[in-house]
Amino acid sequence: MLNPPEELPDCLYATQPTLIRPNTPTPKHCLTLSNLDDQKFLRFSIKYLYLFKSSINLDAMKYALSKLLVLYYPLAGRLRSSPDRDQKLEVDCNGEGAVFAEAFMDITADQFLELSDKPNRSWKKLLYRVEGGLTFLDIPPLVVQVTNLRFGGMILCTAINHCLCDGIGTSQFLKAWAHLTAKPDLPSPISPVHSRHVLRSRNPPEVTFSHPQFTVNKENAHVDVLRFLQSQPLVPTSLTFTRSHIHHLNRQCSPSLKCTGFEALAAHTWRAWVRSLDLSPSLNIKLLFSVNVRRRLKPETPQGYYGNGFVLGCAQTTVKDLVSANLHHGVKLVQQAKAELSDDYVRSMVDLLEDKAVKTDLSTSLVISQWAKLGLEELDFGEGKALHMGPVTSDVYCLFLPVIGDVGAVRVLVSVPERVAEKFGYCMTEFLDKEFNNGGEHHSINGYHAADNGIMEY
Incomplete structure (x- = not known):
């Protein structure tokens, strides 16, 4: 018989979430997304969950994120519909910042690890739900929640907009964040490339194959x-x-x-x-x-x-x-x-x-x-x-x-x-x-x- 999922306790938020902005000025412009980026199939956030045995210094994580958003400044912007092209998306690179929430949950790392094989609906508690986020475009491209656990463990959840990054891109970003947190005096290992024109369509378009996808x-x-x-x-x-x-x-x-x-x-x-x-x-x-x-x-x-x-x-x-x-x-x-x-x-x-x-x-x-x-x-x-x-x-x-x-x-x-x-x-x-x-x-x-x-x- 299938065992019923175990419900997680509620998260306790001591403070309101904050916006982590790039710590130095960044370019202010609109980033046009490629046709691969703004497919309707990808209009959601990739949501990752990490469980750590020990808590990480939150000030260090926030400072590293503010430094990293200078390099990945579109993730500190806001997604919007293009005023010039119907149903096309672009990023307003305005530096508004990423959402960063802090919480506590009354569960130990070992207890969560026992449940970790099969997610259930209650896991959504571990990722802050942005107020007023009625549509896909209302959600900032990057939302983070750090949840401290009983006896020192920690859960990190990230929601990264799929229209801006694929799996390789999100991995590149998260590894750079971890690197800057652990080794703040060393530069990021890979410099991000923002230009989406390498995957722009041809003019005029030439559909020369059948695409059963x-x-x-x-x-x-x-x-x-x-x-x-x-x-x-x-x-x-x-x-x-x-x-x-x-x-x-x-x-x-x-x-x-x-x-x-x-x-x-x-x-x-x-x-x-x-x-x-x-x-x-x-x-x-x-x-x-x-x-x-x-x-x-x-x-x-x-x-x-x-x-x-x-x-x-x-x-x-x-x-x-x-x-x-x-x-x-x-x-x-x-x-x-x-x-x-x-x-x-x-x-x-x-x-x-x-x-x-x-x-x-x-x-x-x-x-x-x-x-x-x-x-x-x-x-x-x-x-x-x-x-x-x-x-x-x-x-x-x-x-x-x-x-x-x-x-x-x-x-x-x-x-x-x-x-x-x-x-x-x-x-x-x-x-x-x-x-x-x-x-x-x-x-x-x-x-x-x-x-x-x-x-x-x-």
Whole structure:
């Protein structure tokens, strides 16, 4: 049986949140965002949560942030609609500052660590909700909350606007903040590159490829799996795959097909997700996954580019073909989707996004975002690395997360309908029983063991 989530106590705020402004004057202008930046799909904040064993000096963190916002001054500005171009976003670089909230929660670091595998709704308490933030544009690009815990632990939550930064960009920013806090006399390791013109559209736009990641239909006439999922009670599922587990997946494709750990785990997760939902065999199903294209472009984006330099690769097939075939089939589709992402393909995608009626096709898609290889877990503000790193919430979008203390491991976090959660876990872990029955070494995943009657929890 699934255990109910444990509710966190309320946060206590001794003071009102403050605005941390750049500590020296910064350029005052409007930063135009690229078409990859201001997609409707990305109009939210990336919310990270870090748990530290020891509290960090707040004055040092604030001072380092004020210094860093001189370099990353757009994060101290405000997002707005462009007055010149319909549905286009820009950043008013006005130096208003980032929101910084301080709180206390009556829980210990060890107690939170025990709960850390699966986020629940009460975790939202750990990130300050900006008053008057009725729309996406009302929320400052950077919101921070530091929550001190009983007996000295600390939780750091950050909300960074996805239109300004992708995962690589947020990691670059957070590492620079930690560096300046721990070593205030040393310069930031990487200088940020603000110019979004390296990903501007061509004039006139040239859409020379088909892009199944997107649709121009305002209302999809076919089945909308996303809407179906969101209409039900969802529960987070969290499974940690060790290096050995991922090696077992890779072995299912060898020797005829060589693949990366990501390709194998992405295809396996996609297939397990589809199997658990009992979708129509004839339905065309997609896997959308983030791919960094900074080095695929000609010329490459300069080092320090922290804007959105990723696109969504798209693998697609019918439910019947994905479920009935072995893992090899799904992996090959993922590889083909990655191989398509040339400079010409990405430029065509950027040009396609000039049409603001185009939107990401989420209706029959599983979306996987790769956080495991960004170095997010390496953050150290001077008191040691985090005990836990992950999102503030779990969603129908799937995250591949780093595992503290195990570089080769990946934690798969995704919310699924409560009624299929056990089946999804079974589909994700049954390959281990097959390895075991074939004489391979057997390891359970998170204490789950695949059996004929579903998942049993030890």
